[in-house]
Amino acid sequence: MHPWLEKQLHLIDFTLASLARRKTKNVGLLLAYTLIVFVLASLSLFTHALRSEASYVLAGSPEVILQRMVAGRHDLIPPGYLERIGRIRGVQKKEGRLWGYYYDPVVNANYTFMARPASEVADGTIMVGSALARERGLAPNNTISFRSYAGKLFGFTVAAVLSPDSELLSADLVLLSENDFRRFFEYPEGHYTDIALSVANPQEVRTVAAKLSTALPDSRPILREEVLRTYQSLFDWREGIVLTVLAGAILAFAILAWEKASGLSAEERREIGILKAIGWETGDIIRMKVWEGLIISLTAFLLGGIAAYVHVFHFGAAVFAPVLKGWSVLYPRFTLVPAVDGLQIATLFFFTVVPYTAAVLVPIWRAAITDPDAVMRA
Amino acid sequence: MRPSTVVLALLAGLALAFAVIFGHFSGSTATDAERLAANRALVEHYGLTDLALFTEARYTRHPSQADLHSAFQDHPSALEHFPTGSLVSPRSLPLFRDASLAGKTTSPD
Numbered sequence: 001m002h003p004w005l006e007k008q009l010h011l012i013d014f015t016l017a018s019l020a021r022r023k024t025k026n027v028g029l030l031l032a033y034t035l036i037v038f039v040l041a042s043l044s045l046f047t048h049a050l051r052s053e054a055s056y057v058l059a060g061s062p063e064v065i066l067q068r069m070v071a072g073r074h075d076l077i078p079p080g081y082l083e084r085i086g087r088i089r090g091v092q093k094k095e096g097r098l099w100g101y102y103y104d105p106v107v108n109a110n111y112t113f114m115a116r117p118a119s120e121v122a123d124g125t126i127m128v129g130s131a132l133a134r135e136r137g138l139a140p141n142n143t144i145s146f147r148s149y150a151g152k153l154f155g156f157t158v159a160a161v162l163s164p165d166s167e168l169l170s171a172d173l174v175l176l177s178e179n180d181f182r183r184f185f186e187y188p189e190g191h192y193t194d195i196a197l198s199v200a201n202p203q204e205v206r207t208v209a210a211k212l213s214t215a216l217p218d219s220r221p222i223l224r225e226e227v228l229r230t231y232q233s234l235f236d237w238r239e240g241i242v243l244t245v246l247a248g249a250i251l252a253f254a255i256l257a258w259e260k261a262s263g264l265s266a267e268e269r270r271e272i273g274i275l276k277a278i279g280w281e282t283g284d285i286i287r288m289k290v291w292e293g294l295i296i297s298l299t300a301f302l303l304g305g306i307a308a309y310v311h312v313f314h315f316g317a318a319v320f321a322p323v324l325k326g327w328s329v330l331y332p333r334f335t336l337v338p339a340v341d342g343l344q345i346a347t348l349f350f351f352t353v354v355p356y357t358a359a360v361l362v363p364i365w366r367a368a369i370t371d372p373d374a375v376m377r378a
Numbered sequence: 379m380r381p382s383t384v385v386l387a388l389l390a391g392l393a394l395a396f397a398v399i400f401g402h403f404s405g406s407t408a409t410d411a412e413r414l415a416a417n418r419a420l421v422e423h424y425g426l427t428d429l430a431l432f433t434e435a436r437y438t439r440h441p442s443q444a445d446l447h448s449a450f451q452d453h454p455s456a457l458e459h460f461p462t463g464s465l466v467s468p469r470s471l472p473l474f475r476d477a478s479l480a481g482k483t484t485s486p487d
Contacts, residue, residue, distance in 0.1 A: 009380065009382045009383070010382075012381075012382035012385065012386070013380055013381050013382045016381045016382065016385060017381070053414070054429055056414055056418065057414065057417045057418045057421050058421060058426075058427070058428075058429075059418065060418040060419065060421040060422035061421050061422075061425065061426060061427045062425045062427070065427065065443065067443070067445075069445070072445065073445050074443075074445050095425075097425060101436055101439070109433060110433045110434065110435075110439065111433075112430075112433075112439065112440075114424065116424070129430070131430070162420075163416070165413045165416060165417065166416065166417050166420050167430070168417070168429055168430065168431070169417055169420060169421060169426055169429060169430055170420065170426075170430060171430035171433070172430050172433045172439070173424075173430070175424070194443075196425045220445075222427075222442065222443060226442065227427050227428070227442040230441050230442040231429070231441075231442070234441060295385060295389070298389060298393075299388075299389065299392065302389070302392040302393060302395075302396045303392065305396055305400070306392070306395060306396055306399060309399050309400065329433070330430070330433050332430050332431065337410040337413075337414060340400050345400065
């Protein structure tokens with residue numbers, strides 16, 4: 001074997017024996033270290049996966065949604081409004097949409113009602129999201145009645161339950177025909193909730209929005225890029241909130257690790273003195289301590305990282321889910337597609353392994369350059 | 379076997395497991411890709427704009443569609459009372475970003 005390699009192996013053997021002498025302390029440190037890596041890695045894996053899923057699926061949402069504002073609040077689109085948009089160059093399709101919210105006192109949950117053309121949903125029938133179906137115990141061909149805001153009872157037959165795979169988007173969705181929607185909410189004829197516009201060329205979206213604002217000063221165009229940005233910032237914000245909550249624990253660990261790494265116990269100091277006295281070089285002592293730092297921090301990083309992956313992608317991030325996903329009566333069940341950002345892993349590695357290994361060096365170097373006699377007597 | 383060999387072998391095993399898990403199992407499988415594509419098609423078909431994560435209030439169910447004054451939307455100086463509301467980020471849009479989209483009046487304000 002190469003002499004350099006042989007020497008490193010001996011140093012590692014010695015380091016392990018030294019670690020084993022303070023077994024409880026080092027195992028405790030390793031556990032705390034692993035736990036911190038696990039928490040940080042879970043957080044970043046979960047938010048990244050949720051963020052990528054949101055940006056992928058919502059990239060299919062309408063390019064522009066036009067709302068009408070009255071006194072700064074969302075109002076109905078009156079008849080003739082669609083026509084006033086006229087023929088704006090670049091707009092492929094414009095469509096008035098009907099949707100709204102319904103509070104179901106039976107399960108204390110809000111549903112999103114959305115009208116669909118009669119070709120998709122026949123009058124008297126509805127299609128429901130699977131979280132809603134689960135909560136109300138619905139299956140296709142069951143009937144369900146809702147009391148409208150006007151106090152009338154409306155009965156519907158469930159034509160279909162939307163795929164459970166789409167729960168992230170359709171948990172609380174109730175799709176019904178336009179006629180039923182207008183009757184149920186007593187929606188005035190010719191009025192719409194908002195207008196969805198599709199624009200063929202993404203470069204033109206901003207121009208179209210500017211033209212819409214000029215033509216209809218009381219309108220508010222919402223662009224798809226804003227929808228996507230809302231979700232990016234929403235999850236960034238939540239990640240920040242959880243990190244703030246965890247800041248105390250992270251700081252406590254940082255102090256523990258720093259204390260352990262940078263302050264030498266009398267026993268360690270004596271050990272260094274003896275090693276120097278029996279002929280070890282300063283470089284060897286530093287190398288031995290680097291191995292110690294590397295073994296502890298690398299083991300913690302790898303164990304914590306693997307545990308975080310399993311926690312997030314196999315156990316649905318049970319620890320953080322309520323804060324990061326939100327909470328509500330109709331809680332969507334979904335599994336995330338594992339999405340890992342290499343930069344995130346590298347950042348985590350840099351902020352966990354490197355500082356610990358580096359913190360070990362300074363006091364060791366200071367003790368190792370001192371006279372062995374003085375070190376042993378101190 | 380000497381302790382260093384055991385520890386190095388364990389570390390190598392862990393590193394390999396880490397690399398395999400993060401490198402190989404990450405990214406979407408055929409089923410995942412199918413599910414994602416189906417969800418995107420659903421979004422396109424129904425014109426959905428938001429995730430059904432927090433269904434408590436309209437500005438948490440559809441944060442991207444909520445009006446710009448959602449903090450006091452129920453009545454002036456109404457306090458936020460939905461748990462999720464405290465976790466929804468404030469709008470992080472640059473100042474005056476919508477200036478070009480603001481209503482154009484012909485008479486002075």
